[in-house]
Amino acid sequence: MTQTLLIENASQVVTMAGHSGKPAKKDAMRELNIVENGSVLVQDGEIKAVGKQVELEEQYQDDIAGAEVIDARGKTVTPGLIDPHTHLVYAGTRENEYAMRLKGKTYMKIMNAGGGIHATTKATREADFDQLYEESKQRLDTFFQYGVTTVEAKSGYGLSLEHELKQLEVAAKLNEDHAMDIVSTFMGAHAVPVDERDNPEPFVKQVIDEMLPEVARRNLAKFNDVFCERGVFTPDQSRRILEAGKEYGLIPKIHADEIEPYGGAELAAEVGAISADHLLEASDEGIRKMAENDVMGVLLPGTAFFLMAVFADARKMIDIGVPVALSTDANPGSSPTLSLPFIMNLGCLKMGMTPEEVMTAATINAAHAIDCADHIGSLEVGKQADIAIFDVPNYLMLSYNYGMNHVDTVIKRGNPVVRLHSGGNRK
Ligand code: NIG
Numbered sequence: 001m002t003q004t005l006l007i008e009n010a011s012q013v014v015t016m017a018g019h020s021g022k023p024a025k026k027d028a029m030r031e032l033n034i035v036e037n038g039s040v041l042v043q044d045g046e047i048k049a050v051g052k053q054v055e056l057e058e059q060y061q062d063d064i065a066g067a068e069v070i071d072a073r074g075k076t077v078t079p080g081l082i083d084p085h086t087h088l089v090y091a092g093t094r095e096n097e098y099a100m101r102l103k104g105k106t107y108m109k110i111m112n113a114g115g116g117i118h119a120t121t122k123a124t125r126e127a128d129f130d131q132l133y134e135e136s137k138q139r140l141d142t143f144f145q146y147g148v149t150t151v152e153a154k155s156g157y158g159l160s161l162e163h164e165l166k167q168l169e170v171a172a173k174l175n176e177d178h179a180m181d182i183v184s185t186f187m188g189a190h191a192v193p194v195d196e197r198d199n200p201e202p203f204v205k206q207v208i209d210e211m212l213p214e215v216a217r218r219n220l221a222k223f224n225d226v227f228c229e230r231g232v233f234t235p236d237q238s239r240r241i242l243e244a245g246k247e248y249g250l251i252p253k254i255h256a257d258e259i260e261p262y263g264g265a266e267l268a269a270e271v272g273a274i275s276a277d278h279l280l281e282a283s284d285e286g287i288r289k290m291a292e293n294d295v296m297g298v299l300l301p302g303t304a305f306f307l308m309a310v311f312a313d314a315r316k317m318i319d320i321g322v323p324v325a326l327s328t329d330a331n332p333g334s335s336p337t338l339s340l341p342f343i344m345n346l347g348c349l350k351m352g353m354t355p356e357e358v359m360t361a362a363t364i365n366a367a368h369a370i371d372c373a374d375h376i377g378s379l380e381v382g383k384q385a386d387i388a389i390f391d392v393p394n395y396l397m398l399s400y401n402y403g404m405n406h407v408d409t410v411i412k413r414g415n416p417v418v419r420l421h422s423g424g425n426r427k
């Protein structure tokens with residue numbers, strides 16, 4: 001039986017139409033293609049029509065008769081938000097390190113003393129599949145509450161074949177069981193294990209010769225990411241790991257220039273990465289190379305906020321022509337939040353982005369950052385019906401009333417997964 005849903009009379013439908021072929025850059029990042037007094041017709045999990053309520057009523061009379069209806073009067077409808085950079089699967093929390101940082105200890109000092117990523121690696125290794133599954137599932141439920149309908153999820157708290165596979169298998173099982181879509185990234189090169197730090201080369205080899213082939217053989221990841229940072233992986237090691245991943249069909253991503261300028265943005269352009277993420281300290285040369293090579297800048301202002309660091313210069317990047325996406329970087333150390341709308345607010349207030357640009361960055365450009373723009377990221381006919389309805393009359397209000405959750409309803413593949421207000425049926 002056909003399942004039809006009509007979201008009707010929204011004060012704004014932010015369609016993001018027209019950017020699915022390639023990432024939005026420069027002025028195009030400000031083109032939201034809004035329909036005022038708009039409606040969205042969904043059939044069998046896909047978008048069947050988007051337009052003015054009156055037009056849809058006329059053109060799709062038969063489909064609309066008997067459809068389930070969501071009254072969106074006074075509300076803003078957007079594509080489901082997309083979070084293209086999370087460390088979803090982990091165990092344990094690090095609030096003790098937060099307290100230490102508030103007293104002046106730095107993130108890298110804590111990590112070098114065996115805390116940071118190493119602390120979460122220890123907790124994640126000790127956790128079994130079921131514990132990781134349950135904790136990550138709860139995070140996915142919370143992501144839904146904030147309007148997010150697809151997340152990228154990285155491994156990187158296992159740092160051994162066994163435990164990296166465990167993390168990726170948890171993500172794969174959740175992708176099957178949970179309504180959320182999860183796109184997985186292998187990040188075995190997130191840190192050199194504590195006991196191998198004096199001699200990292202064997203670990204780099206292990207990532208290349210053991211982990212990458214097995215992850216690829218089991219088809220557990222689409223992307224391959226590395227933490228290219230002084231004291232973690234050098235640009236040369238990062239390049240070798242990313243090039244090796246390409247041999248197995250894994251698309252490169254990089255944690256680039258997060259703490260200091262280290263050539264990460266340049267490397268992203270050179271290896272043909274789909275994105276370079278963080279970029280707080282990216283060089284002008286690196287930014288220019290990214291623009292020339294269409295490398296998406298995935299910016300994570302929650303991390304700068306939480307680490308009390310300088311923010312990435314989004315304004316400069318967008319003006320030069322780097323396509324930009326936004327993400328939470330959700331993780332227990334540098335950004336323990338699951339609120340992408342708050343990240344959008346930081347994008348405006350701390351990185352010089354406009355409200356239009358942050359909307360693009362959290363929808364269609366985020367979809368491009370994980371190579372999914374053919375089926376999500378905009379409200380266009382034929383795309384998956386992943387939709388967020390916010391209880392605000394226009395998109396500006398979303399990042400204006402900060403630190404609050406405006407989600408009213410979230411639709412995943414045509415099914416409501418969050419519903420604060422009840423709908424009805426068309427008589
Ligand atoms: O994106 N920089 C490396 N990885 C994460 C932080 C991981 C952690 O601190 O647990 C990041 O900031």
Ligand code: FE
Nearest residue numbers: 085087255329
């Ligand atoms: Fe990260």
